[in-house]
Amino acid sequence: MAEEKKIRSLAVSDTVRDERRQEVASKIAEQMRNGNAVWQQKMDYAENKDFVLPHNIENQSKFTGYNMIEIFAHKGDEKIGPTQFFTFKQASTEGWRIKKGAKAIPIERHIKMDMGYKKDTVSGESKFYKEKTDKPILYNEPVFSVNDLQGEHEFSTINNISEINISKFLENAGIAVIKEKGLQKAFYSITRDEIHTPTIEDDDKKGKKEYCSAILKNVVRAAGAPNRAFTKGIEGFADKLGSLSKLKNKFITELATMQLAMRTGLSYEPSLSELENRQIAGLIEKGPYNLVAMANQSAKIVTYVMANSKKIEKNKETINDKTKEVNSPPLSCN
Numbered sequence: 341m342a343e344e345k346k347i348r349s350l351a352v353s354d355t356v357r358d359e360r361r362q363e364v365a366s367k368i369a370e371q372m373r374n375g376n377a378v379w380q381q382k383m384d385y386a387e388n389k390d391f392v393l394p395h396n397i398e399n400q401s402k403f404t405g406y407n408m409i410e411i412f413a414h415k416g417d418e419k420i421g422p423t424q425f426f427t428f429k430q431a432s433t434e435g436w437r438i439k440k441g442a443k444a445i446p447i448e449r450h451i452k453m454d455m456g457y458k459k460d461t462v463s464g465e466s467k468f469y470k471e472k473t474d475k476p477i478l479y480n481e482p483v484f485s486v487n488d489l490q491g492e493h494e495f496s497t498i499n500n501i502s503e504i505n506i507s508k509f510l511e512n513a514g515i516a517v518i519k520e521k522g523l524q525k526a527f528y529s530i531t532r533d534e535i536h537t538p539t540i541e542d543d544d545k546k547g548k549k550e551y552c553s554a555i556l557k558n559v560v561r562a563a564g565a566p567n568r569a570f571t572k573g574i575e576g577f578a579d580k581l582g583s584l585s586k587l588k589n590k591f592i593t594e595l596a597t598m599q600l601a602m603r604t605g606l607s608y609e610p611s612l613s614e615l616e617n618r619q620i621a622g623l624i625e626k627g628p629y630n631l632v633a634m635a636n637q638s639a640k641i642v643t644y645v646m647a648n649s650k651k652i653e654k655n656k657e658t659i660n661d662k663t664k665e666v667n668s669p670p671l672s673c674n
């Protein structure tokens with residue numbers, strides 16, 4: 341009686357997964373020690389149209405979280421590196437020719453499918469199989485940069501029209517923006533759940549750019565408060581100064597802020613110190629799983645902000661016997 345026997349799975353083995361994650365972590369650690377990682381660069385979409393998330397050139401899907409890190413790990417000395425990518429299947433379908441010697445970047449994909457090849461025990465023929473599973477299985481989806489294509493090609497750049505309305509997020513989340521004369525630096529008040537910012541004039545373009553960048557960073561901190569993106573909170577909530585958890589949370593906040601800046605077209609300015617960058621580099625090189633976890637947590641914050649910037653719920657609250665309207669930023673950022 342003929343039977344079909346599984347002879348090869350397309351899933352990534354734990355050994356291969358760990359080797360690739362170590363390679364990515366080592367490359368990112370080196371970038372951070374050299375001050376060359378993407379999130380260590382001050383950027384402005386108005387000045388550099390390449391300041392966007394890496395994405396697929398055909399369906400415009402973006403690489404976020406650890407997938408974004410996998411892309412950035414392979415960049416050169418440039419600030420960002422290539423941001424437009426495609427799969428081998430897409431190249432075959434479109435008739436694109438890939439340069440000889442071009443190396444694809446393996447991107448992790450977790451899918452609730454068991455895929456591989458089976459062999460008929462009687463005929464000896466093998467065939468592809470695909471079966472649903474209860475738990476996700478890890479596969480690799482190799483992608484190439486458009487720089488790996490032969491010949492000249494023109495691809496439309498990603499539409500960087502803001503995907504996130506910061507004003508709506510603040511209003512929906514019930515977070516007030518308080519203008520304070522004489523304040524030197526914007527900050528997020530954990531106890532009052534408010535963003536405090538210096539006052540600026542309407543015609544101060546440079547001031548507005550810095551203001552919006554600060555608003556964005558503090559939106560991420562507010563999103564990391566307990567019972568928002570995470571149950572226990574992030575960005576040092578309930579952590580002591582100098583603790584490892586606080587360091588991790590600051591890095592997660594940095595990654596999330598950069599990704600939101602790339603999605604909104606707002607300017608981005610790094611905030612981690614040289615020492616903190618070196619500490620993170622050592623942490624992820626010693627334990628690559630830390631990089632995977634922190635990158636994916638940053639993506640979770642971004643997802644939370646995006647999901648909660650789509651609808652508005654009017655809200656008012658009383659503080660110190662004064663009624664304040666939980667408002668949007670005094671200046672429009674996007």
